[in-house]
Amino acid sequence: MAIIVEKPGVDGLIEAVDALREWQGEGSPWQLHPGDLGWFWRFGAETAAAAIRIWRRDGRILAVGLQDGADLLRLTTAPDARQDEKLARRLVEDVIEPERGVLPPGKVAIEAPKDALIRDLLPARGWRAGEPWTPLHRDLTEPVKAPELRIEVIGPEQAAVRAEVQRAAFDGSKFSAERWQAMASGVPYADARCLVAYDDHDNAVATVTVWSAGPGKPGVIEPMGVHRDHRGHGYGRKITAAAAVALQKLGASSAVVATPSSHVAAVATYESGGFQRLPEVRDLARDA
Structure with missing residues (x-):
């Protein structure tokens, strides 16, 4: 055929x-x-x-x-x-x-x-x-310790907070509460969770979205970011651990993520959050 x-x-x-x-x-x-x-x-x-x-x-x-x-x-x-x-x-x-x-x-x-x-x-x-x-992988077949940080699962009422942290974590981001609503209405979001981390002063300091592919399958982190005003306090490591906990609750066998190898700090953050670095992969490119 x-x-x-x-x-x-x-x-x-x-x-x-x-x-x-x-x-x-x-x-x-x-x-x-x-x-x-x-x-x-x-x-x-x-x-x-x-x-x-x-x-x-x-x-x-x-x-x-x-x-x-x-x-x-x-x-x-x-x-x-x-x-x-x-x-x-x-x-x-x-x-x-x-x-x-x-x-x-x-x-x-x-x-x-x-x-x-x-x-x-x-x-x-x-x-x-x-x-x-650089792909990174964390096995979820063993218990994952939750971070010592307030983590909230985001619903429609907190979509604006989720969007604000996204924009503050990624320069040029136009993510909004409306885009969160569109994302959450999609079929894949039935197997997803959005998380926001808060510091001791109730500031929203980091966010992550995790996506399961179903029980016993790898889940993916896309995206994870720390508010530009709250970096350097380990919130990236902690929200990454929270992502692993969320995926484990969704039945994922592992958590995976990939980041450009040039983003050295991002790779280090995932490693500090319990992820294992895997061999580099490359796109295929055409110059013209």
């Missing part, structure tokens, strides 16, 4: 979430997670659906891509299709030909699992190793 690529509507977006849940597993290489779609849902379901591409054969979803911004495609496949040559060649053609509409012309990058055949095929078409990322 021929492989087809789709730009799905909201129903297809939900199908993509279900496929990504199924594909998560311990020991799998770093890959697109349903939580990544959940975080993107903050822009609304229709915008999230417009950013998704689905590749199918005989009705079955074989690959899912998220255009995360103008120049990055985050791509993964069903585990048993990673070395499927016909799929890999179709993916290559779809992402390198601008008229196919998956990626724009010019400087772009692709994130794909390290065992995906597409990574072996793209360099012959002029692609190179791109930005290095």
Whole structure:
């Protein structure tokens, strides 16, 4: 059967979430997670659906891509299709030909699992190793100690506080209570929690959102940040520990996160929060 690529509507977006849940597993290489779609849902379901591409054969979803911004495609496949040559060649053609509409012309990058055949095929078409990322992993099969800090699970009433800490943690962020509401209305958020940490003076000092893929599967942190006015007090380490506790309560087998290797402080924060650094991974990049 021929492989087809789709730009799905909201129903297809939900199908993509279900496929990504199924594909998560311990020991799998770093890959697109349903939580990544959940975080993107903050822009609304229709915008999230417009950013998704689905590749199918005989009705079955074989690959899912998220255009995360103008120049990055985050791509993964069903585990048993990673070395499927016909799929890999179709993916290559779809992402390198601008008229196919998956990626724009010019400087772009692709994130794909390290065992995906597409990574072996793209360099012959002029692609190179791109930005290095550091994945980190924390096993959740053993009890996790909660931090000595007030942590609140955020609901609609506290969405403005959650949004304020996000903007104060990430320069240029436009996150708002309305975007939190959009995110929380998405299908992936049924397996997610937003947390905010407070200091002894009731200041909101850090925040994190965690996404489970279901019991016995890795959960992901996306995003975690500390308010710029409250850094240097260990709140990053403590909110990271709180994230692990939340994921454990959701039944996740582990907590995973990836950050640019250039963000040395972020890597150190996760390590101090009990995460183990894994070997670096790189995007594949095209310069023109």
